[in-house]
Amino acid sequence: MAGIVMEDDVDMDVSEALNYFDEGHVTALQTKLALNALERHAKEEGLEAGQITSLLKAVGSGKIATQASVKLIRCLIPREHVEQEAVLKVISSLSVPTIPTSVKIMLLKWTILVFELLDGEDLVGSLYDVLFYFLDSDSLRPFVCQLLCFLTKREHVMDFRVHKLLEMLKKVHVNDQPICSLLWAYKVFRPDLLTRSRPKSLFGSMENALKRDIKRVQAKRKTVGLQRRFGTNLRASWTPPSKRRRVTGRAVLATSRSLTLGDGRAISLSQLAENLENFELPSQVSSSLDSPMARHLLTVAGDGEAFLRLTFWLEHCLSEVFFSNSSVSSPDAEHILDCLVSLTEFLQDTVDAVQHFFLCGYLPLWDGVSYRQQILQLMTYLRPEPFDEFRETYILPLHRLFCSLDVSFKADVLFCWQRVLHNLLAPNWKRRDGVFGCLLVEDDDVDRVDFIRRFVEYVDGVCISALQVERNHPHIQSAALSFIDAVSDIYGKYEIPLIILPSPAVVCRTVFALNVSATTGMCRILVDKYRPAFEKVDKMNIEYVEITKQLNSYIVDLCYALWRKSAFYIEEEFTFKTLLYDIPQQALSALQIPRVQDALLVHTGITFLGLIWDYLQTQQSDSQSMMHPRRIPKTHRVAYLNFLREHNMEAIDDFLSTFTTLRS
Template identity: 25%
Template structure:
């Protein structure tokens, strides 16, 4: 911030006045001295204070000091005080003592603030109501505030604040009579009429007549631009500090002074009309304890569609489900969809509804059945790109359904646009869907296959197998490979649960996909692929053991030889130095045609001869020592061992490591290390470096390593 102390009017120099603390201290000092006795003016200091407050807001301690300045009678002029209030932006929560200070400054008397200043205090409380550290603090002062309602100078702001904090317990006959009497005296003041309408929401059977039908004030936010600046200050601070200020969702959103943005204007606020005096309404709930204690006595609100936007109503509907309530919500959604279909509403209405259905689905982990059944109508007007992430995440909460190639055809038709990005988006959706269905099936109490899980999940995986093969061609990148592995790791996690394995057949990835990922340029991809295959192998072993009480299906038996081929080919490449061999049992040579193998072998032999690498051949080129992905990790392990034995060795290994080179190294006074110890050490090194997949696959496949692990 540029220097603000150059006018020479306040007798303060340097950077002292550039800090909020220094500015407040200067004004506190000046407030103790009458204006005529001050040697310097205070105006420029107040201007600088307002500028700093506008730029960064006030922390809790600074806010408390400023409120003391405003509420304690001193020698500051009204213009300066009003300027401070108008720029009093809190950068954190507003503490109780600040609120009580301002409430205590209201009313009549020599020690009270002036009425114009009191109106500003009330206006400020309205604008920071959502930031109160304890929202019930104003409720506790309700009687004090209500008794000031006959003060005309502050009545508009006071009625607005009372409308915000009014709850069922505050609506009493004597207060109703007081408002009615004052309304007659003032000629039906619109502010009183609006407050009386709030009262009527709680006791419609008591407040009758035409009094609430008159002209009423509209309780809008006093200054939207001020609110935008406050949000900006709060957001900047939240980016620097995590103050844990997230809304807990155990109170109805009564923020009627702030217009809801975007789609949420479609949804009504929670109100329980026609409640009786003995009723318990959701509007009275203000904590988790209150909700738990009154759960069985709470009456359903009048407009249940608000459940889509209100966190407390969502919790209530989850804890006390009601078939009639669900039907009412569905009927509302049906009407919205019908309006769009008939042309009475714009198609954008569906996306606006989605803006609210999306957080509802995230909160409840369910999807309204109507939205699922009306998906075809929704997708017919959706372009597949607008709010794609929200649409797909919402639809991922779809319940288990019979799956075939046409089940989600409308969704795929909307999303796919001949780009790899749309295919990846669809893949991520299927990954989410598989995880949700896994959780749903695992949570089912029955041990019999819940229809249609036994058929839906295998068909879903088969469907994604085709999508995965397409992606290996349209987007052969490491990022896409990792997205593919996200899906197959979700499938492997499913097969790791004996309960699910008893219900659901194993579906393996297609061979072309496995070999494509195995020859990836990323060690992370190869490690994760190996981990997936290791998990699949454990699942096959479980199915064929007494731990899972079922027999292999015909479909599974047809896959076993193919899966054993994966294991043999990968072990031949990584461990046995026999890459692309087809002579071993189940070996498929990674599906590399013999002519291609011959060409590759000749190329590698020529490269090895030119480099003088006698141990390099096509069969060893993908092992621990020569693989482009593993050679650095392998030699790093050897270097670490040599560093530990530095005092005992005369020479280091030049690398790459082979069985013959280890023998020669020991003869020259180097590290004494057997071939088996070297390879086992490399596996341990990979695990330590965060690549556990290859070791896991080797330990679960190679018999000699199985014994070592045990």
Template identity: 25%
Template sequence: MPSVAEKIDSLHDAVEALQAASTTPVKQRSVKVSVAVDAICRHAFEDGLDPASLQAIIKIVTRKTELDQTSLTNIIKNLYPAQRVPADVVIAVVSGLGQGKTKPSSPTQTLLVKWLITIYEVLEDATVLSRLYGVLFAMLDMISLRTPICYLLSLVTRRKHVRPFRIQQLLELSRGMSNEPALQGLLRIYKDYYPDIIVGSSGLSRGSFPPHPNPEWRTRLLAIQEASARRAEGRKGQHNGFRVLRLGSKRSKASIIPEVHTFYANESSVTLEEIDSVDDLVGKLDKIELPGQIISFLRDPLLQKYLSLNPSKTASTRIDLWLSACLEDEFEAAKQGATPSVSLSEILEGILSHTRYTKSILPVADAFLKAYLPFWDGLANDDAILNILAFLPIQSFQDVHSTYFASIEAAMVSQNPYAHQRLLTFYTSLMRHWTVLASSQASTPTPAPPSQITKHITDLINHVSTLSLSILSALPYHSNSPVISSLLSFYELLSVSSLPNIIPIVLPTPHLTYLLLTSPSLATLSRLCTILANYKNAFDTHPTPISAYYPVTTTNMFNGYLMDSCNLLWRSRALLTVDANALGIFCAPPVRESLQNYFTALDREYVLSSAFGLSHNALLAALSAAAWSALEEAEIQHQNLDANDVIRHKGPVLQRTLTVLGKEGGVEVTFKQYRVQVLKWLDARGCGGIKELMFATMTGLKDATA
């Protein structure tokens, strides 16, 4: 056993030391109990307690021991489970409650009940406390445990637990305790299932609701469990979506959207509050009573599932009436120039939650946005509004633009400094939704013929292309780099979304392509190359003949993109137009001639045609040099050369300099071998787009280097 001065590093050793200390009087211990307690708390806070350690510690703290109260308090307050809490741990905790010579002290029992409340949502078996309901209810006679036990029972109570004798006992306790808040809160849970119960006349106070766990404690617990789940290669959410969501008293009072409560239940009915699993929901789907305020569905996942699986005209009417009343007030306020209320933010967030779940916009919300957007300031609730509209169905782009997008663009550009990026991100989300809808409609009959769907999508793409080119032309580069990233995200999606006869291959315009190709950003260049490689693959896998689907001008334009990109980066023929379809990235002959004269004046061997290649490109030169150094060292070893005597290449690497290097005693490497090494070097460092494009375009390159 460690000496007094030693620090315990192992959790197993710390638990063993605590076990020994718990049965040994203070004066007879060879190890300070604080050493073991500190080690356990440290391990629990950093990594959480595994089930075996948690069970061993619970066994110690749930009985009377020689440990002091301070040590027990510190341990219980740091009982962070690394995984879901097993049922036997919960049973052990409950068995440690009550009166008896072997039971822990009252403060310890109170802490243990509060711990059960904090870990309620991470129980391995959600029904274990339900099975122990009678045991917990019987402990309400203990004054020291009554309040936390009421809070715990408020979380556990379901219809099957509500019995006449328990109602009678709670009413007697309530009258004797002068409307104690915790008892009143539990009684009102019972009233949800049996409305005829008479409860105290006082309203619900903050003490009527189970307290929230310490936010820092809760955050740490979730972080520990997520890390543990990742290590176990399986992540589990904290709310299973098949239980009514409870957010507590403070959030409920401040919210315009109420929590789910069924007020007119009877003994034969089933309420959503009773559901706690998918089997429960499926088995009782046709028997569930609608809650008192159906609008709770905007926030409650279980009610959303229920309404989707069991649609009701009554529920739809109630939802429309509630939303119409609230949104009408917000619309009238917007027409008068008033600031949007906090309630509108919450309603729009709720509508967005429902829209994401159903992938369609509520008709009443759609009607509100049509009327509201002309008065919108471009700033308030912009996230929610844009994310909702990203789920608009496929329709005429001219109509949808005049109805929604024209107002959005005008409002955002005039008020929001980040409007351009936000607009491109929005159009990307809309494009993603439309491509998903178009793909699903390709195999099913639809009201709109494929040609109309294709036209609607094409019009959207053309609008984004025009908008993007306008933005890039108007703004200096240092201020539009986020815009470029959003634009590239749009074309990355577009380049992999084509579907014959439904989603066409629509290329970016030449000016936009060449503007990005000459961008002073390596990330932009690499992403553009990936996009071009994706388009190349789309054409290669498209049904033939291509001319039956696309005009010759489209394929010639794309071949021009490929030719100019390869001339620029690979073939040392930058800005030339002598090759078929090459446009020389629109560099006018007088400009090219002036640039060539400038380069020649700097160095007779420095020519414009190779200035953008892998060795000389301002974005790639440093990485190319590093790639060459690694290749040179590898070849020295492979060719059995003396590292001290071998002639080193001084750079930049060219085909001619490599030939000279081999003759003068350096490594013998071909120019193609060097360039492939650079492509692989870039790929390994997150710039794989250039490699993808070269391998997709240069015939035989990929096979030759496999």
């Protein structure tokens, strides 16, 4: 029949199809032809970002039939990236009553699949409250929850949202998977608000055919859209495969420790600098955790795709081993942590999967005993964040354990904070980008000087508490002095415009304790670290006037106590107020200790009693009776200081000879 046009005989190119949907004049036959043209082109070449946005506008108009709308959405295969405006049109379509629910569900599924390809998140994130409103819809809730998980950041986790989700659980089902998954995402950022455990399963896969089409087009075009940051959205953990292989410890790590050239030949370490452009990473990128040469290549080559694969694998592996209900043996979990420690020590920096995924979620659950060495080593390279967030995420979980565990844990934590401070002050602390950019945590706009100041003030208070609770235990004293030594380098060694002195309580409990090594350590820090730092300070700088007075008070107090027989007493004409032993005279009299002002002298104090005994033995013959320490004549006291120097306590001699007259 010549007068009838069969639809198989009519064809339409992609430009005509796009114009057809833009014009809005919809007929069944033309719609089918346009969809066929779009489908062929999208599966082969993909669509430009502007074309996708235009087609979503047509879907949101409500003029296209339901089945045609669903098919059109399946044709929205991005060639490279997706504009945020496209997602805004999806969200606006959710509130249009004339659009069928099945179309809205398909729009949400498409948004979840292309979320990794968005050109940003700021505009979409600004509609977080709008998306949260659609949780009341039973049909849309599973997909809205998954999208919210992608967008969730710390500022989105608020009390009223948590209460809203908990109320929903009571109405629907106590184990509703989408809501439980969103609550778990909230718990990652605010563990103090929730006590829920991680759900057994998160969000399953969806629209597998469309997902495969998107991956194929992206791989064909060698998109750079996948090389995005992986910060606080946890998206890698929210979209696991439908059937995941059980992770069982050492089997997770690839056994190959070799690198290969492009033609498959194995290489040696000596070839590393000669053939960098020809090297290929192993097919199992996780083998780089065990192979030193692979780690070198991973960092030198700067392969963003390999970093991305490693980040995905780390988050998946850590989630299975530490956050699921699977029974993974302790040696296998310890082996994985050892590999992470090795990687962070090699990079001299943390990685996103460690700081923002593992430590953020595991520290609130940690008992302080399991894997203590590995956990504290991983915390060594924590990068600064706004201090209030850093305190809630990393400091408070350790602080709760700090107050309940033994002296060994307290000392280990103080040594850990000392290493954290050292890495903050290291010469490469300003490094931001480079070959590690895809794997390392991105720095927020953090005032590092203010962060360091608040961090030091916190640890100083922790030192006081630990010394009080553990009665000046030598292990705690050593850890506290190690941290104070690092603090003293802030200005003098690294020239960061910040000088922080230890609090009087810390100085008093280290200098006047029954541990001569602690006294020696504090004297060394004051004379070798703080004195040179203050000599470099501009004396006219008003910011350092008060802290200079504080240092002078420490020096005067120590000289009076250790050498000048004037502990607990300061001459009235002296301009500096004592900070270490400002004790009322009535209290001293009530103690009824004779010659209390001599109790802390370097040649009579109980702290030095063993050394005094040894010195007196060298100064008298066998026929002489043992002399009392107070009978050491003044002419011998300088010789006694030389005796201390010979026994590796030269810091006391240096301190006294620098700040007082020894022969007076």
